[in-house]
Amino acid sequence: MDLLLTFIQKAIGQGIAILFGATGEIVTEKSGNLNLGIPGIMYMGGISGLMGAFFYEKNVANPIPLIGLFISFLMTFIVSALGGFIYSFLTITLRANQNVVGLALTTFGVGFGNFFGGSISKLAGGVGQISVKTTAAAFRASVPVLNKIPIIGDLLFSYGFLTYLAIIISLSMTYFLKHTRKGLNLRAVGEDPATADAAGINVTRYKYSATVMGAAIAGLGGLYFVMEYYGGTWSNNGFGDRGWLAIALVILALWNPNNAIWGSFLFGGLYILYIYLPGLTRATQELCKMLPYLVTIVVLIISSKRNKHESQPPSSLGKAYFREER
Amino acid sequence: MEQVNAIELKHVTKRFGEVTANDNVSLTLKKGEILSILGENGSGKTTLMNMLSGIYFPDEGEIRINGNAVTIRSPKDSFSLGIGMIHQHFKLINILTAAENIILGLPGEKKIKMPQVVEEINALTRKYGFDLNPMQKIYDMSVSQKQTVEIIKVLYRGADILILDEPTAVLTPHETTKLFQVLKNMKEDGKSIIIITHKLNEVLELSDRISVLRKGTYINTVETKDATVESLTEMMVGEKVSLDIKRTKPTNQKKRIEVCNINCRNKEGLPVLTDASFIAYSGEILGVAGISGSGQKELLESIAGLQKLESGQIFYHTPEETIEDLTKLSADVIKEKGVRLAFVPEDRLGMGLVGSMDLTDNMMIRSYKDGRSFLVDRKKPRKLASKIVEQLKVVTPKLETPVRRLSGGNVQKVLVGREIALNPTVLMVAYPVRGLDINSSYTIYNLLNEEKKKGHAVICVIEDLDVLLELCDRILVLNSGKITGVVDARSTNKEELGLLMTGTGEEKHKDE
Amino acid sequence: MSKDIVLLNKEPFIRMVKRDSITTVKAWFIRMIAVILALIVAALVIVAITKQNPIEVYLGMIDGAVGSKRRLWVTIREILAMLCIAVGLTPAFKMKFWNIGAEGQILMGGTAAAAFMIYFSDKLPSGILLIVIIIVSSIAGLIWGIIPAFFKAYFNTNETLFTLMLNYVAMQIVTFCIVFWENPTGSNTVGIINSATKAGWFPSLFGNVYGLNVVLVLLLTTAIAIYMKYSKHGYEISVVGESEFTAEYAGINVKKVILRTMMVSGAICGFAGSLIVSGASHTISTSTAGGRGFTAIIVAWMAKFNPIAMILVSALLIFMQQGSVQIATQFGLNENASDIITGIIIFFLIGCEFFINYQVELRKKSKEGK
Amino acid sequence: GCGSSATKESSSDTIQTQSSESASGDTQDDASAIKVGIMYIGDENEGYTESHMKGIQEMKTALGLTDEQVIEKTNIPEDESAYDAAVDLADQGCNIIFANSFGQESYMMQAAEEFPEVQFAHATGYQAASSGLSNMHNYFTSIYEARFVTGVVAGLKLNELIENGTITAEQAKIGYVGAFPYAEVVSGYTSFYLGAKSVCPTATMEVQYTNSWADMSGEAEVASQLIANGAKLISQHADTTGAPSACEQAGVPNVGYNVDMTSVAPDSALTSAYNNWAPYYTYAVKSVIDGTKMDVNWCQGFAEGAVGITALNEKVVAAGSAEKVAQVEAAIKDGSLHVFDTTTFTIGGKSLEDLIAEGGDYAKYADYVSDGYFHESELASSPSFDLRIDGITELTE
Ligand SMILES: Nc1ncnc2c1ncn2[C@@H]1O[C@H](COP(=O)(O)OP(=O)(O)OP(=O)(O)O)[C@@H](O)[C@H]1O
Ligand SMILES: Nc1ncnc2c1ncn2[C@@H]1O[C@H](COP(=O)(O)OP(=O)(O)OP(=O)(O)O)[C@@H](O)[C@H]1O
Numbered sequence A: 001m002d003l004l005l006t007f008i009q010k011a012i013g014q015g016i017a018i019l020f021g022a023t024g025e026i027v028t029e030k031s032g033n034l035n036l037g038i039p040g041i042m043y044m045g046g047i048s049g050l051m052g053a054f055f056y057e058k059n060v061a062n063p064i065p066l067i068g069l070f071i072s073f074l075m076t077f078i079v080s081a082l083g084g085f086i087y088s089f090l091t092i093t094l095r096a097n098q099n100v101v102g103l104a105l106t107t108f109g110v111g112f113g114n115f116f117g118g119s120i121s122k123l124a125g126g127v128g129q130i131s132v133k134t135t136a137a138a139f140r141a142s143v144p145v146l147n148k149i150p151i152i153g154d155l156l157f158s159y160g161f162l163t164y165l166a167i168i169i170s171l172s173m174t175y176f177l178k179h180t181r182k183g184l185n186l187r188a189v190g191e192d193p194a195t196a197d198a199a200g201i202n203v204t205r206y207k208y209s210a211t212v213m214g215a216a217i218a219g220l221g222g223l224y225f226v227m228e229y230y231g232g233t234w235s236n237n238g239f240g241d242r243g244w245l246a247i248a249l250v251i252l253a254l255w256n257p258n259n260a261i262w263g264s265f266l267f268g269g270l271y272i273l274y275i276y277l278p279g280l281t282r283a284t285q286e287l288c289k290m291l292p293y294l295v296t297i298v299v300l301i302i303s304s305k306r307n308k309h310e311s312q313p314p315s316s317l318g319k320a321y322f323r324e325e326r
Numbered sequence B: 001m002e003q004v005n006a007i008e009l010k011h012v013t014k015r016f017g018e019v020t021a022n023d024n025v026s027l028t029l030k031k032g033e034i035l036s037i038l039g040e041n042g043s044g045k046t047t048l049m050n051m052l053s054g055i056y057f058p059d060e061g062e063i064r065i066n067g068n069a070v071t072i073r074s075p076k077d078s079f080s081l082g083i084g085m086i087h088q089h090f091k092l093i094n095i096l097t098a099a100e101n102i103i104l105g106l107p108g109e110k111k112i113k114m115p116q117v118v119e120e121i122n123a124l125t126r127k128y129g130f131d132l133n134p135m136q137k138i139y140d141m142s143v144s145q146k147q148t149v150e151i152i153k154v155l156y157r158g159a160d161i162l163i164l165d166e167p168t169a170v171l172t173p174h175e176t177t178k179l180f181q182v183l184k185n186m187k188e189d190g191k192s193i194i195i196i197t198h199k200l201n202e203v204l205e206l207s208d209r210i211s212v213l214r215k216g217t218y219i220n221t222v223e224t225k226d227a228t229v230e231s232l233t234e235m236m237v238g239e240k241v242s243l244d245i246k247r248t249k250p251t252n253q254k255k256r257i258e259v260c261n262i263n264c265r266n267k268e269g270l271p272v273l274t275d276a277s278f279i280a281y282s283g284e285i286l287g288v289a290g291i292s293g294s295g296q297k298e299l300l301e302s303i304a305g306l307q308k309l310e311s312g313q314i315f316y317h318t319p320e321e322t323i324e325d326l327t328k329l330s331a332d333v334i335k336e337k338g339v340r341l342a343f344v345p346e347d348r349l350g351m352g353l354v355g356s357m358d359l360t361d362n363m364m365i366r367s368y369k370d371g372r373s374f375l376v377d378r379k380k381p382r383k384l385a386s387k388i389v390e391q392l393k394v395v396t397p398k399l400e401t402p403v404r405r406l407s408g409g410n411v412q413k414v415l416v417g418r419e420i421a422l423n424p425t426v427l428m429v430a431y432p433v434r435g436l437d438i439n440s441s442y443t444i445y446n447l448l449n450e451e452k453k454k455g456h457a458v459i460c461v462i463e464d465l466d467v468l469l470e471l472c473d474r475i476l477v478l479n480s481g482k483i484t485g486v487v488d489a490r491s492t493n494k495e496e497l498g499l500l501m502t503g504t505g506e507e508k509h510k511d512e
Numbered sequence C: 001m002s003k004d005i006v007l008l009n010k011e012p013f014i015r016m017v018k019r020d021s022i023t024t025v026k027a028w029f030i031r032m033i034a035v036i037l038a039l040i041v042a043a044l045v046i047v048a049i050t051k052q053n054p055i056e057v058y059l060g061m062i063d064g065a066v067g068s069k070r071r072l073w074v075t076i077r078e079i080l081a082m083l084c085i086a087v088g089l090t091p092a093f094k095m096k097f098w099n100i101g102a103e104g105q106i107l108m109g110g111t112a113a114a115a116f117m118i119y120f121s122d123k124l125p126s127g128i129l130l131i132v133i134i135i136v137s138s139i140a141g142l143i144w145g146i147i148p149a150f151f152k153a154y155f156n157t158n159e160t161l162f163t164l165m166l167n168y169v170a171m172q173i174v175t176f177c178i179v180f181w182e183n184p185t186g187s188n189t190v191g192i193i194n195s196a197t198k199a200g201w202f203p204s205l206f207g208n209v210y211g212l213n214v215v216l217v218l219l220l221t222t223a224i225a226i227y228m229k230y231s232k233h234g235y236e237i238s239v240v241g242e243s244e245f246t247a248e249y250a251g252i253n254v255k256k257v258i259l260r261t262m263m264v265s266g267a268i269c270g271f272a273g274s275l276i277v278s279g280a281s282h283t284i285s286t287s288t289a290g291g292r293g294f295t296a297i298i299v300a301w302m303a304k305f306n307p308i309a310m311i312l313v314s315a316l317l318i319f320m321q322q323g324s325v326q327i328a329t330q331f332g333l334n335e336n337a338s339d340i341i342t343g344i345i346i347f348f349l350i351g352c353e354f355f356i357n358y359q360v361e362l363r364k365k366s367k368e369g370k
Numbered sequence D: 001g002c003g004s005s006a007t008k009e010s011s012s013d014t015i016q017t018q019s020s021e022s023a024s025g026d027t028q029d030d031a032s033a034i035k036v037g038i039m040y041i042g043d044e045n046e047g048y049t050e051s052h053m054k055g056i057q058e059m060k061t062a063l064g065l066t067d068e069q070v071i072e073k074t075n076i077p078e079d080e081s082a083y084d085a086a087v088d089l090a091d092q093g094c095n096i097i098f099a100n101s102f103g104q105e106s107y108m109m110q111a112a113e114e115f116p117e118v119q120f121a122h123a124t125g126y127q128a129a130s131s132g133l134s135n136m137h138n139y140f141t142s143i144y145e146a147r148f149v150t151g152v153v154a155g156l157k158l159n160e161l162i163e164n165g166t167i168t169a170e171q172a173k174i175g176y177v178g179a180f181p182y183a184e185v186v187s188g189y190t191s192f193y194l195g196a197k198s199v200c201p202t203a204t205m206e207v208q209y210t211n212s213w214a215d216m217s218g219e220a221e222v223a224s225q226l227i228a229n230g231a232k233l234i235s236q237h238a239d240t241t242g243a244p245s246a247c248e249q250a251g252v253p254n255v256g257y258n259v260d261m262t263s264v265a266p267d268s269a270l271t272s273a274y275n276n277w278a279p280y281y282t283y284a285v286k287s288v289i290d291g292t293k294m295d296v297n298w299c300q301g302f303a304e305g306a307v308g309i310t311a312l313n314e315k316v317v318a319a320g321s322a323e324k325v326a327q328v329e330a331a332i333k334d335g336s337l338h339v340f341d342t343t344t345f346t347i348g349g350k351s352l353e354d355l356i357a358e359g360g361d362y363a364k365y366a367d368y369v370s371d372g373y374f375h376e377s378e379l380a381s382s383p384s385f386d387l388r389i390d391g392i393t394e395l396t397e
């Protein structure tokens, strides 16, 4: 029972970072931009949030949790949005190839994260010595009172606010895309920028906003990981390949943020399943670690057989738009 | 007070690299009139209109709307000036509904109140006599339905000035008539309209005045009542051209293609061809008529080996009088068998040609496999490309230009030229003159006639019934995948064809 | 009129116009400027975050990459590996098959090479063993390439995600194998395979340990350059990449071409695995591919799929990478700083392509009228 | 004090490497002419490497070497790059080259063969003695001693929990986050367990592997699972702060490795066992300077100050821990306490001596066992205790 409960809790914990990334990438891709820089941006988001909190706590005698939380949140938001802006400028304004820019941004972002992670590590006095415990505690604070309910409390109310935020963002993004004018316009931009343009939509502005916004949301995944999951510390490459899984999840979720929610929990669960399955050897554990990837592949194959119009990627995905080009 | 014009273009110039698409063009649209713009393919009509709709920005010149000098930097600016444009290629988002497409980009409450929007659209459709389901997805629509969405989109925005770029290219005569009625209603409503079309009879029927462009320059504007097909053509081309098709009697007719009871279904599993059987002979032009989507495309594609057959058989009778069974063979196998089959598909850049490749590489599409070598030979295709450019007067800056950059008419010439160069015994063409100017159209008709004279079998799908009657020897009529008749083109008439096309006529096989 | 008349009299401040053509000299001039700007920006970043003299840092990079004969050869070896992978990716990308699975294909090739080095070192004469290794590693990569190709061809399964996932599966297969090959048990390291006999190692050629690498990769690069540009296969690949309908119309068996091309692509990446394992590291680990599969995508795109240009691009990126090892040592500058610098340089280089393809026009002075 | 003859020998060595640069045989010059190279698997952002870096730094201070005399290469992976780095260091004139990761050993040996006049020292490896290369060396610390002591701290904590009634004596289960089922890890967790058991006899232990030396999230997840599985205290042999961080959230006391964990687990970290590499680096470099022969295998513990435990977290540790720690440390130092005392553990219910006598698989341990204890790290510097003793369950089979 305890094991199952912990497993579910941890699966959700693993999933949330991916969910932020996937939601951010969905918003981005809806504008026709395939941002392969998301893995890097998540590193950038994570480290800048941590740095914000770190310098705040370092320079203030009695840090106030909420202020630390606010600072790190803001830092993450700004820096990851900046990552999105670099991508946007290069691909939208300069019409550079999206794949190259994305991959380069990932290289850049991971380097950025590890570099500054190392730098503040040094300032903090060594490896593992970064401590933003006040801020981290604020990020980790679970829902008061409700979290005391047995089982239900553990299952539903034992998470920090970013977990709920991730789900709220996903739900509201789905609503935004489906039911609002701006959402409709955004989808049009991603489907066919020339048509959107002819309909009087400012394609450039939509592409920029969606990409920058998407990057900022994805960056929160990094912040979540560093703050809520790790409790406010840094480890080089500690975020691993989750950014790539987030991009994978976008396709699996058929560009619908609501699907990404359960998808991320599934990914999270499969990610740690090997620890919970009894009787595995080291070798079979390694095979078990393939599960998230194999399941993705299987789902992918099954879903590719249904060729519904609505479950296709935005048609202009990956292509630059130039009004006068034919 | 003097009457202000809806649109005045003054000395407008637009260049694309080396190409000057519009050179010092001045043009006026009066309030409440319908103005036609005529010109050969690539003469710059679309470019000129796109400067009004905010897609392109002029290099030089001035634009006045309702008497005021304006700068149109984007489609949005254009809308706010009351200009609505229906583009040559539909500007619709496939996965969205009609209603969603119509309200695209419009300001309004954050949350979309769909029922309200649908009500407003229904009001418009009632007013102008359209037939449209606002909740239908675009990908489920026929071309004319899409056209309707485009028009309502413009009306919904409250445009006073309407620009339609070749709206009738893909419409059936019936649909065209309906559209023109709507346009006339709108004119009554006080709206000003510009229409671009290559069909001169339409021009004469609909418009008040006609402006002509040639090679990017403005030639003249005439009152419609003073114009004739011949005078307009001369203005467009710059010289007198004869506009008749010299149909010869078929000679030496032999069976070439024999289609027996073929059936096939589309992706959604609906039947598109049912028990179709017919024979195409050498030395004749067999026309295919039918309202759009009646199975014309599938019929040709089945013969070309591009369509999966459910049942039925297709035979090819060689000039040497042997018989090849082509049933269920794919295009490459048919070619390997030495069957000289040429096919000009409906979708030029999506199927017949590769848009991003240059002329030379496009020449190779059908012949690159020739020869044993592992490497391709580009010498012959390059020669062929320059030959076609020369003989068919293809307008292109150079042979290395990607075909995507050429105007529609020129693209078509390249494609037809290549297929004829295969020296085929069977030539199949789908909508060969769609979007082509009158001069180019006659060039193509003559090419088809020459093929026929060479003793080849020509099968062509054409939507213009007048042309069918004038060009073909026999006409096969399709109605929802069934062949409702094969008639002699010399003895039939439009009414008979119309009845067969809509399925109200009795089945007719004159040659059997 | 129901609507207010909007008067717009402002011409846009800057406009972009597509260039028709540009001279090669001018294009390279623009690229040079981009590199210089990139170096300046990177220098500013270096000063800002490390307070080091950027010139010295750059000199350090040059020293690290080509400062001695040995370093030069290490750099060459790495360029070759990168080039090989980029060349391998070319056919797939030209076909618009988004193969981001080179990483996995390399790993599988490397694993096959290691397996044969381990299990057949005493069963086969060394020359034959080497040939067998090259063949099996190519086959292993080929298999890893053909799986997503099959599903793409027959079920239209999204290959981007498929190949990405196969990378991780390959990674796990390597870890799985290491459990059996590790020495000693539990150490998670395979160590140098056949360090005594050197069985299955690339032999020295022209007196250089990496001579064979040079020959093989350059041959391969030339072959692929010819294959893509002048062969019928290459032509088919471009047509399929542009439009499947056109391909079918042209009598091209699209499924066959997808499978064949991914076989070629996967096989070359698999071969790159043996190039790394047999030709350089003589061991296998999860970092055998080491992100090269992703970097190679950047290389291939930046070179616009021109195999010859790929030599230049991979040289540039590897130069940065090798140089960074030195600056890390010399200035205590954290190596990740080099990723930041590399990122900046790539940003500038791909950004500058815009100025090669487009012309920017500023607003003209004044216009007649009001 | 070093003999002058030895100094002469070494100076001739130096002359060989540095060719014509300096012909001086003076001892003073040797210290300033020497060059030290070191290649690390990671960099200062990674705990294991960081501790080596500190050791090098202390060595530099102790021997008065300048910055130019020490070349540090970071992030050297365990493949051909290790060889490249080693020979590059040799090319730059290093007289002694260190490498700190297991997988770099074969590449070090390759380089050692090429540069016979340069000393190559490799941490955690085991092949120097058998390599036949006189310039190849292995070194490690007796970290098991420190682990035993941290085990004692953990055992006392468990006792406290039992006394408080928080848990019963039977529930005194320890969870251990291990990297790989490798002698270094097995030896480590066994010594930790033996330390705990020495004060809390009912203690049991479960070990789960992460299959990685440093996988922060994996370590956190494994720790969570162990806790969910009933572990009341967590320890680790893995390099990150992942496990302590998870413990902090779950409120479970924990023992770390390499670094002080109180930064991430202020309310749950007890202490950490750590290595101090300075004694070895100082010893080795000094040997080269002095021209004395270096140990082929070097392994030291508390006695040489090569291992230790970080400051006890008074907030968390049981009362009286400090005294007990001091006592145990002293006993280890003076040799009165042997960590792998064969009377303190059984295997399958039998003593190790009996099993050896029975022969079979256990016969190979005969060389290690005498005088009532297993002589860990005495025959070779790297750990060799890889027996699975009673009371410990490996969850990974
Ligand atoms: N975006 C563009 N880039 C480059 N060249 C262009 C572009 N648009 C048009 N052109 C060129 O400008 C010329 C005029 O094209 P335009 O489309 O205006 O002709 P058109 O009169 O509409 O022809 P059609 O009757 O075939 O539609 C052609 O030569 C065409 O190739
Ligand atoms: N792939 C195609 N298949 C069938 N008809 C086509 C195709 N491409 C163009 N046409 C037809 O050819 C005509 C001319 O097309 P063209 O390429 O000149 O467009 P355009 O005027 O340049 O349009 P724009 O400038 O808006 O892109 C159009 O009427 C169109 O219907």
Ligand SMILES: [Mg+2]
Pocket (backbone or CB within 6 Å): B045, B046, B047, B088, B165
């Ligand atoms: Mg046009």
Ligand SMILES: [Mg+2]
Pocket (backbone or CB within 6 Å): B041, B042, B046, B406, B407, B408
């Ligand atoms: Mg045109």
